[in-house]
Amino acid sequence: MTATTAGWGVELQGVTQRFGDVVALDDVSLTVRPGTITGLLGRNGSGKSTLGSLLAAFRRPTAGRVLVDGEEPWENERVVPGVCFVRESGDVLDDFSIKDNLAYVSGARPTFSHELAGELLDLFELDPKRKPGKFSRGKKSAFGIVLGLASRAPLTILDEVHLGLDAPSRYAFYDALLADYAAHPRTIVLSSHLIGEIERLVEDVVVLDRGRVLVAQDAETLRAEGVSVTGPAAAVEAFVAGREVLATQRLGGTTQATVRGGVAEGDVRRARQDGLELGPVPLQDLFVHLTDPQRATHVGGAR
Numbered sequence: 001m002t003a004t005t006a007g008w009g010v011e012l013q014g015v016t017q018r019f020g021d022v023v024a025l026d027d028v029s030l031t032v033r034p035g036t037i038t039g040l041l042g043r044n045g046s047g048k049s050t051l052g053s054l055l056a057a058f059r060r061p062t063a064g065r066v067l068v069d070g071e072e073p074w075e076n077e078r079v080v081p082g083v084c085f086v087r088e089s090g091d092v093l094d095d096f097s098i099k100d101n102l103a104y105v106s107g108a109r110p111t112f113s114h115e116l117a118g119e120l121l122d123l124f125e126l127d128p129k130r131k132p133g134k135f136s137r138g139k140k141s142a143f144g145i146v147l148g149l150a151s152r153a154p155l156t157i158l159d160e161v162h163l164g165l166d167a168p169s170r171y172a173f174y175d176a177l178l179a180d181y182a183a184h185p186r187t188i189v190l191s192s193h194l195i196g197e198i199e200r201l202v203e204d205v206v207v208l209d210r211g212r213v214l215v216a217q218d219a220e221t222l223r224a225e226g227v228s229v230t231g232p233a234a235a236v237e238a239f240v241a242g243r244e245v246l247a248t249q250r251l252g253g254t255t256q257a258t259v260r261g262g263v264a265e266g267d268v269r270r271a272r273q274d275g276l277e278l279g280p281v282p283l284q285d286l287f288v289h290l291t292d293p294q295r296a297t298h299v300g301g302a303r
């Protein structure tokens, strides 16, 4: 592994993970492209953390194959140091100072950047002399983010790492992630329930639903699954009549509706004449719609 690697790809082939009677992942086949940021989405209990734990070789799947950079990560001395899985729970040494934690983690990560770690500690106002055991939830999350980003691992999985962070800290995290990813491309899998916030970061999207892959697609193609229509309420209502409406928001006399499916050129002209604005569909609306328990629709499907 070199310090300048552009990221590792991931392939899951028919992966099933059981915990007793619970099937956390059910015959999952999936590809994560190297050098991309993939949003890993899914409702509670859909299998996101389980997927991360398999990539990080915390466990072996019940069935199927997990490949990271072409090899199974389980007990793999080449692959394991290149996979950084940061969980909401932290996985830090609570009773040791931040400085000691950094020394410990950097010893195991050939790509670790002390310079970036220092910048991020400043950004999140974390004192290197303090011990994470005494931190608030948000500060603990922030320290997890410091370790995750500064590791610059060729495969970084950030699982709900924003929990407890206030909004300014979350946006600082998103900006830091994007800036360092641009300077040091690698593969990042980002799991979050705040889809609206991470939407601008993700290039590919995987949606898990009850342990199965519901969507695995690039974000742009996914957004083309629908369109948002904004304008005067009556004009929006007339435009969306007969279409599948995924979500509607009203603010005063203005309505924004998200509809499924593309729009023809004639529709674009008509929208312009009626004073309507057409835009990309918010991923959040698609996600809520697709994972609605009443539905069984599959979009795109596993790559």
Ligand SMILES: Nc1ncnc2c1ncn2[C@@H]1O[C@H](COP(=O)(O)OP(=O)(O)OP(=O)(O)O)[C@@H](O)[C@H]1O
Binding pocket: 019, 022, 023, 024, 042, 043, 044, 045, 046, 047, 048, 049, 050, 051
């Ligand atoms: N170690 C375990 N032992 C038993 N069951 C488990 C274990 N880990 C996960 N599960 C179960 O597997 C399923 C998937 O859990 P997982 O944590 O992967 O979901 P998730 O998508 O990360 O959920 P959330 O968004 O709530 O964090 C759940 O039913 C969960 O209860």
